[in-house]
Amino acid sequence: MTDAKAGGTREIGTGVVDLIGVLAYGELSAFDRLAEDARTAPTLSGRAALASMAAAEMGHYGLLERYLAERGVRVEDAMRPFMRHVDAFQDSTAPRTWLESLVKAYVVDNLAADLYRELAGVLDDETRGLVVTVLADTGHSAFAQREVAAAIENEKPLRDRLALWSRRLLGEALTQAQYVVAESDGLAELIVAGTGDLSGIAALFRKLQQQHTKRMQALGLG
Amino acid sequence: MTDAKAGGTREIGTGVVDLIGVLAYGELSAFDRLAEDARTAPTLSGRAALASMAAAEMGHYGLLERYLAERGVRVEDAMRPFMRHVDAFQDSTAPRTWLESLVKAYVVDNLAADLYRELAGVLDDETRGLVVTVLADTGHSAFAQREVAAAIENEKPLRDRLALWSRRLLGEALTQAQYVVAESDGLAELIVAGTGDLSGIAALFRKLQQQHTKRMQALGLG
Numbered sequence: 001m002t003d004a005k006a007g008g009t010r011e012i013g014t015g016v017v018d019l020i021g022v023l024a025y026g027e028l029s030a031f032d033r034l035a036e037d038a039r040t041a042p043t044l045s046g047r048a049a050l051a052s053m054a055a056a057e058m059g060h061y062g063l064l065e066r067y068l069a070e071r072g073v074r075v076e077d078a079m080r081p082f083m084r085h086v087d088a089f090q091d092s093t094a095p096r097t098w099l100e101s102l103v104k105a106y107v108v109d110n111l112a113a114d115l116y117r118e119l120a121g122v123l124d125d126e127t128r129g130l131v132v133t134v135l136a137d138t139g140h141s142a143f144a145q146r147e148v149a150a151a152i153e154n155e156k157p158l159r160d161r162l163a164l165w166s167r168r169l170l171g172e173a174l175t176q177a178q179y180v181v182a183e184s185d186g187l188a189e190l191i192v193a194g195t196g197d198l199s200g201i202a203a204l205f206r207k208l209q210q211q212h213t214k215r216m217q218a219l220g221l222g
Numbered sequence: 223m224t225d226a227k228a229g230g231t232r233e234i235g236t237g238v239v240d241l242i243g244v245l246a247y248g249e250l251s252a253f254d255r256l257a258e259d260a261r262t263a264p265t266l267s268g269r270a271a272l273a274s275m276a277a278a279e280m281g282h283y284g285l286l287e288r289y290l291a292e293r294g295v296r297v298e299d300a301m302r303p304f305m306r307h308v309d310a311f312q313d314s315t316a317p318r319t320w321l322e323s324l325v326k327a328y329v330v331d332n333l334a335a336d337l338y339r340e341l342a343g344v345l346d347d348e349t350r351g352l353v354v355t356v357l358a359d360t361g362h363s364a365f366a367q368r369e370v371a372a373a374i375e376n377e378k379p380l381r382d383r384l385a386l387w388s389r390r391l392l393g394e395a396l397t398q399a400q401y402v403v404a405e406s407d408g409l410a411e412l413i414v415a416g417t418g419d420l421s422g423i424a425a426l427f428r429k430l431q432q433q434h435t436k437r438m439q440a441l442g443l444g
Binding site for chain 1: 261274277298
């Protein structure tokens with residue numbers, strides 16, 4: 001990813017460029033997913049809610065694009081190496097129902113937030129501030145949580161199906177995340193630095209898994 | 223549309239509720255259209271540009287929703303009567319190419335801006351301020367204009383096809399707009415009040431047509 005740097009006025013490490021690049025493409029890709037899922041909404045207000053979530057992703061995308069541009073990096077160059085892994089995740093987890101869409105939005109948003117929270121310690125103040133802003137809870141998670149909780153109440157078979165779905169989402173996300181880290185030396189170094197340990201990557205993924213499990217239990221999908 | 227009013231704290235006429243309702247559903251529908259068209263973008267930056275345009279529509283939608291809510295009107299109720307006409311317009315003008323998408327985004331945004339500008343005179347200050355904000359040029363038109371202008375330079379057959387396309391867009395938009403006005407007494411009264419004339423509706427549509435023609439000439443599609 002060093003070729004993505006071109007006369008930037010501020011210093012930026014390749015690990016950070018890659019981190020922001022994955023995050024940016026994740027936002028663009030989430031926009032796509034949510035916009036498409038909005039069409040399957042059973043109500044007009046559900047449709048508007050998902051469309052608004054999608055719109056929020058593009059607001060974040062704009063912040064990330066500006067951050068990179070100020071450092072002489074084109075967001076397209078930063079995203080490109082990671083597109084196929086993010087696309088592979090989306091393709092392998094295309095929701096078939098409205099509730100699957102909501103569970104996916106909820107799971108992925110929180111997983112991304114956890115991941116970046118774990119890495120916050122190794123980022124400089126400005127980058128950390130950006131990441132925190134981009135991953136701040138916009139209240140959309142609460143919408144998904146409320147809808148899902150209402151739908152699964154007293155519906156054991158549905159709850160079981162969605163619990164299975166949430167485990168599959170986690171598995172596919174971690175699989176693609178591993179590919180991403182394997183292909184970016186800078187990102188791997190960042191994680192090792194953040195966790196202070198050579199076994200840091202495996203430990204990080206275990207931690208994400210535990211947080212996911214706890215969250216699913218709270219949602220009634222544990 | 224009077225049933226959409228339910229204990230609002232501020233006065234609002236049915237014509238204004240209908241006007242804001244059409245505008246709100248137009249935004250939600252444009253979000254859908256732009257999000258879908260973003261997938262056909264030939265470049266990653268074009269994809270992000272259209273996704274950002276789509277996101278901006280939802281920002282406007284949120285403003286309209288809040289405006290109605292403050293007056294005791296649910297945005298869903300205000301939009302519902304006009305959904306099928308807006309949907310009919312979108313269905314009859316689904317773009318088949320990236321350039322058709324851009325021409326459509328450009329034509330529709332400007333047509334809507336013209337329409338609301340013509341009606342601004344009959345709106346109270348607060349409503350007028352809202353409409354102006356929602357229809358303010360966000361620089362997205364400039365993007366579409368630039369891309370289209372570059373594409374048609376020295377490409378007469380392409381230019382002719384897109385000129386035909388822009389005429390079809392105008393025709394379909396005015397057809398559906400006529401249905402909308404025919405079904406909303408409040409909206410018809412608003413237009414007559416705004417143009418001060420019983421023949422106001424026909425005159426308004428003629429004016430929109432003229433402004434469209436001028437704009438297409440400026441774009442090289444006249």
